[in-house]
Amino acid sequence: MPISAGIAAPEFELADENGVTRRLADYRGQTVLLYFYPKDDTPGCTTEACNFRDDYSAYVDAGVIILGVSPDSSKSHAKFKQKFQLPFPLLADVEHKVSELYEVWGKKKFMGREYLGVFRTTFIISPDGKLKKVFQDVRPAGHSAEVLAVIKE
Numbered sequence: 791m792p793i794s795a796g797i798a799a800p801e802f803e804l805a806d807e808n809g810v811t812r813r814l815a816d817y818r819g820q821t822v823l824l825y826f827y828p829k830d831d832t833p834g835c836t837t838e839a840c841n842f843r844d845d846y847s848a849y850v851d852a853g854v855i856i857l858g859v860s861p862d863s864s865k866s867h868a869k870f871k872q873k874f875q876l877p878f879p880l881l882a883d884v885e886h887k888v889s890e891l892y893e894v895w896g897k898k899k900f901m902g903r904e905y906l907g908v909f910r911t912t913f914i915i916s917p918d919g920k921l922k923k924v925f926q927d928v929r930p931a932g933h934s935a936e937v938l939a940v941i942k943e
């Protein structure tokens with residue numbers, strides 16, 4: 791069954807930028823914004839992360855936990871997080887197991903070459919652990935505002 795709104799969010803555990811294990815189950819009872827992005831410190835990913843950072847107080851006010859996930863290492867995440875003062879955890883999915891679980895890993899094309907990578911996708915997970923909303927083919931600029939509009943519905 792393809793991953794879509796209404797189903798239970800797949801459980802996972804990944805290390806954050808400090809090597810601390812984070813489990814989705816730890817956030818049960820809270821709304822979670824789980825966003826998958828291709829690579830630390832690249833233009834689109836930086837725009838997306840900084841927009842979430844700039845709107846962070848609105849997420850906190852709404853009781854939303856933000857978790858970013860990419861195939862980068864914890865060390866790479868730590869540098870990215872520090873460079874842009876990101877106030878939320880970045881999870882290292884180095885073996886892309888969680889990306890595959892959420893069906894956001896696959897063949898991509900860039901400048902005529904094919905490679906495997908992460909499709910920029912955001913999931914809103916409700917306090918009961920179900921997927922409330924799935925944003926696919928995310929455009930980084932303005933995405934945070936789009937997510938906040940759904941959260942405030």
